[in-house]
Amino acid sequence: MCSDTKAGRQAEDISTHDIPLPTTDAARLADNLANIGRRGKQMVVVFSTYQSIDVVAQAQRESGQPFDLILCDEAHRTTGVTLSGDTTESAFVKVHDNTYLPAGKRLYMTATPRIYGDAVKAKADEAAAILTSMDDEDTYGPEFHRLGFGEAVEMKLLADYKVMVLVVPGDAISETFQSSLAGGDPELR
Helix, strand or coil, rough: CCCCCCHHHHCCCCCCHHEEEEEEEECHHHHHHHHHHHHHCCCCCCCCCHHHHHHHHHHHHHHCEEEEEEECCCCCHHEEEEEECCCCCHHHHHHHCCCCCCEEEEEEEECCCCCCCCHHHHHHHHHHEEEEEEHHHHCCCCCCCCCCCCHHHHHHCCCCCCCCCCCHHHHCCCCHHHHHCCCCCCHHH
């Protein structure tokens, strides 16, 4: 958890020494949230990974401090299938559950929206599985803004790139090198 005590005072210079050390201890995080919450209308920012959602949710319950806003970056990772009867819900899917992690609002952001087609949705229904797709407005809300790759390049927000493919005949590459490529060494792919 990171929260700068000077943020509520609109300080010009903020030292990294003013920011508390990160923690993955729910009790410590809950204490910090409760203490900051008692100070009044200061901005409190909690940075977390999806994998730490259980710690954040536990700390939130213990502190009694709901969140105003949860920003879900790389939101395409919050999609997917939860099988019927599966009690081990993915950490990425838990972020949608307002009873688990209460927040006034959620903002989902991604450069690669994941939307499942009708055939996949039908298969999920047949299997009594829960399919979370980014076109589900009940979960994700309406699309707020879209900026396409080409538009971002034109605005100079992204650098354009070219994909180059080098084709080499198999007999021009040693058998040892071919074997290492086929052997699954991820550094060579």
